[in-house]
Amino acid sequence: MSKLSFRSCAGLVAASLMLAAPSLAEDAAKTPAAGTAGTPDAAAGQTAATTAAASSDEFSAAAEGLSPLVQDVQVVGPWSDGDEHGVWRTVMVQPAGEDAKTHFFLQQLDASGHNGLALRSTTEIPEIAKMEGQVVGYRPDDPNEAEPNSITLFFEVVPNDGEVSETYELHFTPGQPYSFGPASN
Numbered sequence: 001m002s003k004l005s006f007r008s009c010a011g012l013v014a015a016s017l018m019l020a021a022p023s024l025a026e027d028a029a030k031t032p033a034a035g036t037a038g039t040p041d042a043a044a045g046q047t048a049a050t051t052a053a054a055s056s057d058e059f060s061a062a063a064e065g066l067s068p069l070v071q072d073v074q075v076v077g078p079w080s081d082g083d084e085h086g087v088w089r090t091v092m093v094q095p096a097g098e099d100a101k102t103h104f105f106l107q108q109l110d111a112s113g114h115n116g117l118a119l120r121s122t123t124e125i126p127e128i129a130k131m132e133g134q135v136v137g138y139r140p141d142d143p144n145e146a147e148p149n150s151i152t153l154f155f156e157v158v159p160n161d162g163e164v165s166e167t168y169e170l171h172f173t174p175g176q177p178y179s180f181g182p183a184s185n
Contacts, residue, residue, distance in 0.1 A: 069093045071102070076140040079108060081149040081174075086111040086120065088151045092135070102135055104128040106151070106172055125170060127180045133159040133166070149174060154183060 066073075072092040079088055091105040108120040128135060134157065141152035150173040156165040167183035 067093070069095055075109075076153065077143055077151055079149050079151065084110060084112045086117065088140070090138070090153070101129040101131075104135070106153075106170075108174065121174060123172070123178075125178070125180060128155070131157060131168075132161075133157040136165060147173060 070091060071094045072090070074090050076088045076090055079086055086109045089107045089109055091107065093103045093105070094100055104125045105122055106125060107122045109117040110120040111117050136156050136158050138153050138155040141154065144150055144152070150171070152172075153170045155168040155170070157168055158165045168181060169183045170178060170180045172178040
């Protein structure tokens with residue numbers, strides 16, 4: 001089993017976004033500098049341009065398809081479980097309104113297949129919506145080599161009645177109860 005670094009997982013995410021379409025560099029290499037209409041080189045250039053436009057449209061549609069309620073999406077680290085591997089992704093959703101609460105979701109994206117990433121699981125952390133404060137940031141801890149299928153996140157939360165942020169931590173392993181609460185450090 002190979003171990004994935006955060007950088008290589010970020011590369012997997014970027015590669016999967018290409019959705020098996022030819023790269024723009026390959027498209028540019030296929031486009032003739034001085035092709036004549038009707039020649040095979042010109043046809044290849046037109047096909048490459050069409051593919052690039054279709055890919056761009058597909059990416060645009062994916063971005064535009066996000067709900068306006070989604071406030072934040074991040075890839076926060078790698079995971080592995082036997083021969084399977086991928087990345088952790090977080091999604092923060094916040095409805096409009098003064099008293100709206102943030103809903104936080106942790107997702108496992110599986111990169112084990114050859115067709116890009118697939119959603120493996122989604123878990124809401126409901127304690128975040130129940131907090132009397134606002135999440136102003138969060139970050140992952142370094143991956144745990146002893147438990148490569150787990151993740152720890154640290155949240156900075158500003159209480160509604162205060163100015164000094166408080167740190168909370170989430171320890172998550174699929175199939176097991178997670179823990180969420182004030183940071184112990």
